Each structure stands twice: as structure tokens, then as C-alpha cells.
Amino acid sequence: MSTFLGMPTTAPRGVGHLRGDRTFPEAARDALKNDQLRRNLRHATTTIRGKSGKVIAELPDWQSLRDAGSAIKAGVLAQLPELLEQLEARVTEAGGVVHWAADANEANAIVTGLVRQTGSDRVIKVKSMATQEIGLNEALEAAGITPVETDLAELIVQLGHDKPSHILVPAIHRNRSEIRDIFLRAMPGVDPALTDDPPVLAAAARRYLRETFLSTTVAVSGANFAIADTGTLGVVESEGNGRMCLTLPDTLITVMGIEKVLPTWRDLEVFLQLLPRSSTGERMNPYTTMWTGVTPGDGPQKFHLVLLDNGRTAVLSDPAGRQALHCIRCSACLNVCPVYERTGGHSYGSVYPGPIGAVLSPQLTGVADNASLPYASSLCGACFDACPVKIDIPSLLVHLRNRVRHPAAERAAMAAAAYTMDRPKLYASAQRAAKLARIAGRRGRGLPPPLSGWTAGRDLPEFPKQTFRDWWAERASHPEPASHPEPASHPERAEET
Amino acid sequence: MSSRELILDRVRAALRDAPVVAEAPRDYRPAGAAPPDLDVLVDRLVDYKAEVHRVASAEVAATVAGLVAEGGAVLVPPGLPEMWRPEGAFADDGLAPDRIAAADAVLTAAAVAVAETGTIVLDASPDQGRRVISLLPDVHVIVLRPDQVVASVPDAIARLDGRRPLTWISGPSATSDIELNRVEGVHGPRHLHVLLLTDG
Numbered sequence: 001m002s003t004f005l006g007m008p009t010t011a012p013r014g015v016g017h018l019r020g021d022r023t024f025p026e027a028a029r030d031a032l033k034n035d036q037l038r039r040n041l042r043h044a045t046t047t048i049r050g051k052s053g054k055v056i057a058e059l060p061d062w063q064s065l066r067d068a069g070s071a072i073k074a075g076v077l078a079q080l081p082e083l084l085e086q087l088e089a090r091v092t093e094a095g096g097v098v099h100w101a102a103d104a105n106e107a108n109a110i111v112t113g114l115v116r117q118t119g120s121d122r123v124i125k126v127k128s129m130a131t132q133e134i135g136l137n138e139a140l141e142a143a144g145i146t147p148v149e150t151d152l153a154e155l156i157v158q159l160g161h162d163k164p165s166h167i168l169v170p171a172i173h174r175n176r177s178e179i180r181d182i183f184l185r186a187m188p189g190v191d192p193a194l195t196d197d198p199p200v201l202a203a204a205a206r207r208y209l210r211e212t213f214l215s216t217t218v219a220v221s222g223a224n225f226a227i228a229d230t231g232t233l234g235v236v237e238s239e240g241n242g243r244m245c246l247t248l249p250d251t252l253i254t255v256m257g258i259e260k261v262l263p264t265w266r267d268l269e270v271f272l273q274l275l276p277r278s279s280t281g282e283r284m285n286p287y288t289t290m291w292t293g294v295t296p297g298d299g300p301q302k303f304h305l306v307l308l309d310n311g312r313t314a315v316l317s318d319p320a321g322r323q324a325l326h327c328i329r330c331s332a333c334l335n336v337c338p339v340y341e342r343t344g345g346h347s348y349g350s351v352y353p354g355p356i357g358a359v360l361s362p363q364l365t366g367v368a369d370n371a372s373l374p375y376a377s378s379l380c381g382a383c384f385d386a387c388p389v390k391i392d393i394p395s396l397l398v399h400l401r402n403r404v405r406h407p408a409a410e411r412a413a414m415a416a417a418a419y420t421m422d423r424p425k426l427y428a429s430a431q432r433a434a435k436l437a438r439i440a441g442r443r444g445r446g447l448p449p450p451l452s453g454w455t456a457g458r459d460l461p462e463f464p465k466q467t468f469r470d471w472w473a474e475r476a477s478h479p480e481p482a483s484h485p486e487p488a489s490h491p492e493r494a495e496e497t
Numbered sequence: 498m499s500s501r502e503l504i505l506d507r508v509r510a511a512l513r514d515a516p517v518v519a520e521a522p523r524d525y526r527p528a529g530a531a532p533p534d535l536d537v538l539v540d541r542l543v544d545y546k547a548e549v550h551r552v553a554s555a556e557v558a559a560t561v562a563g564l565v566a567e568g569g570a571v572l573v574p575p576g577l578p579e580m581w582r583p584e585g586a587f588a589d590d591g592l593a594p595d596r597i598a599a600a601d602a603v604l605t606a607a608a609v610a611v612a613e614t615g616t617i618v619l620d621a622s623p624d625q626g627r628r629v630i631s632l633l634p635d636v637h638v639i640v641l642r643p644d645q646v647v648a649s650v651p652d653a654i655a656r657l658d659g660r661r662p663l664t665w666i667s668g669p670s671a672t673s674d675i676e677l678n679r680v681e682g683v684h685g686p687r688h689l690h691v692l693l694l695t696d697g
């Protein structure tokens with residue numbers, strides 16, 4: 001019985017945000033009609049690609065850092081049981097309490113119970129993918145507890161009764177004038193003369209949240225990493241809302257996926273270089289807070305760490321698929337993806353959008369529940385090129401496509417093919433970029449926009465040398481496709497470039 | 498079966514193929530690879546909208562006084578060197594958050610600074626104080642000794658003790674949430690001044 005119980009299990013249905021209501025092609029078709037959305041996305045992703053490419057080019061050892069980051073993460077997964085036990089021991093020694101949550105329901109119950117014990121009916125929250133994944137806000141609200149999102153983008157999403165559409169910048173689909181309109185409509189006490197100048201919008205959020213920060217006694221956070229040999233947790237952020245939540249309240253509850261543990265303090269020297277340059281395109285993000293258990297007289301005096309499985313062990317059980325757990329949630333793969341740039345994050349249905357979402361969500365839920373996502377890609381390879389921990393997303397997509405072959409998936413693939421074929425322009429440019437990348441070899445330069453910001457100092461992709469169209473054409477003529485695409489033997493047709 | 502045992506069993510079952518993983522290659526620039534360059538630090542700080550003042554230790558108090566309005570209240574941690582304190586400064590002795598927030602500025606020392614990224618790390622030593630005091634006031638002034646500056650992130654990691662509460666600061670509070678452009682000034686201090694000592 002215990003071996004049966006102990007089998008890796010996917011994330012349960014009916015809770016959290018890993019499954020969309022519609023397939024990717026259905027949702028994408030609507031998004032493609034929204035010109036404003038596409039303009040906002042293009043502007044934002046172009047900006048970030050440029051910034052990121054510039055600061056990555058400053059580091060002469062970027063490729064070595066990527067190699068180290070990738071290998072450290074592989075090592076983490078291989079010794080995950082020992083690392084989790086070590087982390088638990090260190091956190092406990094330092095005055096923290098460690099909880100284990102097998103799935104979203106259990107995590108929500110643990111956090112809700114802990115908040116209830118404090119007597120508070122409100123929590124302040126730092127942006128965290130894990131708590132969005134498990135639908136914690138809904139669970140808290142059902143228990144009569146108000147969760148207040150304090151990250152500016154999350155606040156925009158919450159006030160706009162909207163959904164996040166990007167890992168790092170959940171309101172990336174909104175431009176400044178839309179944000180102003182949301183604030184005017186939904187932010188209590190806002191100055192009616194509010195302009196859409198970004199510093200003015202930021203100042204409005206500062207005023208609005210100050211009192212809440214000072215009067216709320218419980219905070220809920222995620223974590224970017226946890227160090228097994230010291231018990232240290234870290235949150236990387238920009239605005240200072242993270243510092244507020246991690247410093248001011250009496251009680252801090254952190255929800256973290258089990259794959260986020262790192263073996264040693266020294267490993268941070270790699271990830272603190274990889275993460276900011278890949279995510280916000282900064283040499284370093286404005287603030288990073290690190291804490292170990294409880295420090296008497298400084299910060300929260302009660303600390304709870306909730307370690308979350310929720311399908312991660314199912315991902316781990318696939319030797320090919322497990323590299324998706326290397327992800328440090330930098331969102332670089334979203335920002336270079338021609339599909340994401342056109343369809344936006346909502347089309348993916350899950351809190352994890354873009355290329356990483358297309359491989360992670362179906363593995364967390366089981367491929368049957370997200371069958372169209374592995375098709376939400378042209379396999380152009382830009383994501384692999386951009387990923388700071390070298391996750392081979394294109395190969396993973398192909399792997400997942402081959403894991404589920406039933407009528408629904410076929411229909412989804414057909415629909416995806418149809419809409420990409422219908423709108424060839426951006427695909428052509430992505431495919432041209434990918435082709436140039438192949439020609440240029442390991443250290444090419446001069447990829448055309450939108451990928452130009454990414455080429456400096458990066459390895460060009462070692463992805464399956466076959467485009468979506470080639471793959472589809474081949475698949476249509478052979479009902480049982482090869483498990484891994486062979487290199488395309490013919491040059492791309494002229495009209496594709 | 499507890500969830501702890503359940504999850505650990507699942508992880509072990511998932512790793513049945515016993516992946517063998519080689520030691521991670523660390524061919525990147527390690528700690529100690531290069532000496533710090535103060536000019537690079539200043540350049541990076543200014544690039545992220547911090548204001549840098551190069552002053553002697555004896556000039557710290559007057560410089561800080563000049564940064565706040567006449568009669569402005571400057572908060573300091575209990576262990577700040579006496580000679581740095583501007584006249585009328587008040588020390589944190591477990592002040593309530595609203596008292597801290599009412600200060601016009603906070604003046605602290607630092608633990609380490611990273612030239613390559615323009616980052617200053619506070620480790621809550623007595624000359625830096627509790628984390629909250631450098632968070633709520635709108636102006637944060639940091640005094641930095643040249644021997645606290647290192648070249649790179651690996652250098653900083655080698656110097657720091659991960660078990661202390663650490664705050665890594667790179668410029669004033671900022672956001673990239675509006676159209677992905679960096680905008681200074683959200684919840685943390687909106688103004689960051691760095692007093693880089695010329696006499697160590």
C-alpha cells in the first residue's frame with residue numbers, strides 16, 4: 001500500500017491554476033484578434049530583450065555560468081530527498097517550522113490554518129508563482145481571509161479583476177494608460193487627477209499600500225531559492241514590497257516548490273548572476289532579501305516553510321521531462337518566443353505561460369489535461385538559446401507531443417498548424433532567425449529582430465533542426481512520427497524567409 | 498503515512514533510474530579572480546540612480562546633514578560609529594514602525610559592496626541595524642569603506658554569512674512592471690545615497 005501511495009502523482013483537478021478552460025488554439029485565436037494586446041506585448045518584450053542582451057554581453061563568462069547553473073540543477077534533482085531533509089533540519093534549527101504539502105489542497109489547508117491561528121483576517125502577499133499555481137487566494141477568501149497582492153503588477157491584475165499573463169510581469173498585457181484607468185476605477189482614495197506617467201502610477205501604489213504594510217501581521221511569500229546547507233531562503237524583487245512583507249509582519253509563511261532547493265551557499269554565486277540578467281535585464285535587481293529561520297528582534301518572529309509537491313514528483317519521474325524542474329522562473333523564454341508575443345500569456349490557460357509553460361503545465365497535470373500546449377510552439381529554438389539554465393524546451397515539446405497521441409491532441413495540432421499558417425509573418429521572421437542561428441553555428445551574431453537582443457554572448461540553439469511546418473508536413477504523411485525529428489534535409493523555402 | 502514521508506517516497510520512486518550527475522563545472526570567474534575597481538562601482542551605482550559622494554570619514558556627519566531638510570530627523574542603528582552621526586540623530590532602540598517611517602532619512606554602514614553589479618549588502622550588524630530601519634524612511638544613506646568593495650558576486654558570497662539576515666540593495670526601490678521600463682521609487686526608499694569613504 002505504501003508503495004502505491006508513494007507513487008509520483010500529478011496535480012489534482014478542481015483546484016489551482018494549471019489548466020485552462022479552453023485549448024491553446026481556441027484561446028489564442030481570440031488573443032490574435034486583440035491588436036492592443038499584441039502592441040503592448042511587442043513593446044514590452046522588445047524592451048526587455050534589448051536590456052537583457054546588453055547586460056549579458058557584459059559578462060565574459062556567461063556561457064560558463066549557464067553550464068554551471070544547468071549542472072547544479074541536475075545535481076539538485078538527483079539528490080533531492082537528502083537536500084530536502086537537510087533543508088528541513090537547518091530551517092528547524094534556526095527556529096522555523098517546516099510543513100510538507102503533497103498537493104494544492106493540502107498546501108492551501110496548511111496556509112489557511114496557519115493564518116487562522118494568528119487571528120488575522122488579512123494577509124499581505126509577495127508575488128509568488130507557487131501560490132498562484134495552487135489557487136491560494138481563492139482558498140483564503142473562502143475562509144474569510146483577504147489576500148492583498150503587493151507587487152505592482154499583481155495589484156494591477158487584482159484591481160482589474162484580471163489574470164496574470166507573464167511570470168515576471170503579470171500585467172505585461174497592460175500599457176500605462178490602461179493601468180491608469182484601472183487605478184482610477186478600482187483603487188480606493190486615488191487622486192482623480194492621476195496621470196499615466198509611470199513614476200506617478202508607482203507613487204499611487206506606494207500611497208495605497210503603505211498603511212496595509214504597517215498594519216498587517218501575516219505575510220505569505222514564495223521563494224526563489226532555499227539553501228540546504230544553511231537553511232537560508234531568498235526572495236528576489238524590485239519594488240520593496242517583498243522587503244515589507246518579509247520584514248514587517250509577526251508571522252511569515254513561505255510556500256515553495258520542492259525543486260527550488262540548492263545544495264550550498266556558494267551555489268548562489270551562480271544563480272544571483274544568471275537570474276537578474278535573464279529576467280529583468282538588470283545587472284542586479286533592486287532588492288534581494290535572505291533570511292534563515294527566525295532572527296530574534298529582527299523581522300518575523302514566527303516562520304513557516306511549506307514544501308510543495310503538487311505534481312512535481314510526476315515531472316521528476318520522467319527522465320527526459322525532469323529538466324523542466326530546473327526552471328528558475330526568469331521568463332526569458334517568454335520574452336523571445338514568437339508564439340507568446342502574438343498570443344499573450346492567457347492563451348496558455350495555466351499560470352505558467354510561454355515556452356516553459358508549454359512543457360511544465362502538461363507535465364504537472366498529466367499531458368491529457370493540457371494536450372494542446374506541447375503544440376504551442378514553432379520549435380524555432382529561441383527559448384533554449386535564452387534559457388539561463390539551458391533547458392532544452394524544443395526537445396521537451398517534441399517528447400511531450402509523442403507522449404499523447406489521441407484525437408483531441410491531433411485536432412489541437414491541426415488547429416495550431418492552421419493558425420500559424422494563416423499568419424505567416426512573425427513565424428517567417430522567427431524561422432529565419434532560427435535558420436540563421438543554425439548557419440551561424442555556436443556563436444553567431446546579427447539575428448534579426450525580435451531576437452537580436454539575445455544573440456550577444458549566447459550559444460545558439462542545439463534544438464531539433466526541424467521547423468513546426470516541416471514537422472507537421474512529415475507527421476501528416478507518416479501517421480507514426482519518429483520519436484525525435486531528424487534534421488531537415490532541404491533548405492527552407494524562399495517564401496518562409 | 499505523513500505527507501513528509503509520502504513526498505519523500507514519491508521523490509525516491511521518481512528517481513528510480515538513479516540519475517548519476519557529475520560535479521558541476523565551475524569555469525566561470527571565481528571569487529578572487531580580479532581586484533575590485535571603485536570606478537566601476539561608482540559607475541554602476543549612478544547608472545541605477547543612486548547618488549555617490551566621495552568623502553572623508555570626518556565629513557560624513559556634515560554630508561548627511563546636508564542631505565536632509567533643516568532640522569530633519571536622521572535615524573541611525575545603535576552601533577553606528579559615533580563620528581558619523583549627524584547632530585540630532587536618533588538611534589533605533591526597538592522603535593515602532595510608524596516612528597521609523599517618520600524619519601526623514603536613515604544612515605547605516607554596510608557589509609559588502611559588489612562593483613560589477615552596483616550592489617550593496619547589509620547584514621544587520623550593529624552598525625547596520627534591524628532590516629526594517631533601512632526600509633521605511635524615504636532616504637537611505639549608506640557609508641561604505643573601500644575595503645568593503647569586492648569585484649564580483651562570487652567575491653561577495655565568499656565574504657558573507659548566509660545565516661545572517663541579508664538585504665542586497667542595487668539602487669533605490671524600482672519597478673519594471675509598467676511596460677518593462679525601470680522606474681525608480683515604489684515601496685522602499687526612493688532615494689539612495691552612497692558615501693564612499695576616501696580614507697577607509
Ligand code: SF4
Pocket residue numbers: 278326327328329330331332333334356383386387388389390391
Ligand atoms: S525555462 Fe529557462 S528561460 Fe524559461 S523561465 Fe525557466 S529558467 Fe527562464
